[in-house]
Amino acid sequence: MPDIDDRDDETQLVRRARRGQEAAFAEIYRRHARAIHSLALRLTGNHATAEDITQECFLKMLQFLGGLRPGTPLRPWLKRVAANAAIDRLRRDKRLVALDDDEAQPANGPEPALHAESIGLLRRLTPVERTVIWLHAMEGWSHPELGRRFGRSESWSKSIVSRGLSRLRLELDEPLDEPHSHDDP
Known part of the structure; x- marks a missing residue:
């Protein structure tokens, strides 16, 4: 099985993942999991819930991988799935735990001081x-x-x-x- 690297485009990764290549799925996860987790954490305010939502998103992706149109970018779809999962939990739980500042820093996000200020506002x-x-x-x-x-x-x-x-x-x-x-x- 060939190695997956950053030069592989997403369409090829999806094609390989549809054929059951675990390395392709792992690369898709590596490319998108942090962004999905970051969104879920911002919406729910709870690290464990954000982890659960991230896992749910990728499990749904596995289920619906065959139905995705070729060339459809995965990140917007995954973010929509994560947001819907967060809303479902919010509606079900009617309460969420405050953000943990140390775990909420997004990848390629603002400087730590600005990030801390934005987390304070979200709280x-x-x-x-x-x-x-x-x-x-x-x-x-x-x-x-x-x-x-x-x-x-x-x-x-x-x-x-x-x-x-x-x-x-x-x-x-x-x-x-x-x-x-x-x-x-």
Whole structure:
């Protein structure tokens, strides 16, 4: 079996993985797992859940590999599967654990100080706000799409984004030396 290297294009890797070549699947996983895990972690705020979602995505990819159109990029498809899995868990659990800063640093992401600041901002959002805002602003999901996926309306999605961002703006304007409370008017 030939070695897989970075020069192999994804179409060839998918073709080889369809034929059952484990090395091709391993290379696909190597190329995409970190990005999928990073997205799942941002959406769920929980390292173990992000690991589970990452594994689910690649298991689904194995199931649907034969049905993927040739030349279809895998990463957008995998990210969609991960986002849907995160939404399903959010809807099922109605709660998510806070992000672990040490494990949330994305590959090729911002400088550590900027990353820590962005994680701090994400922690200020509720799990639903974090997921909807991230999917809308960073992954390009539309409000109608988000509403449908959450079983809600387009206006619900717009409202979640607006309220979450407004609250963040207000919190960012608060002096850092005063204790922070969500109960203050």
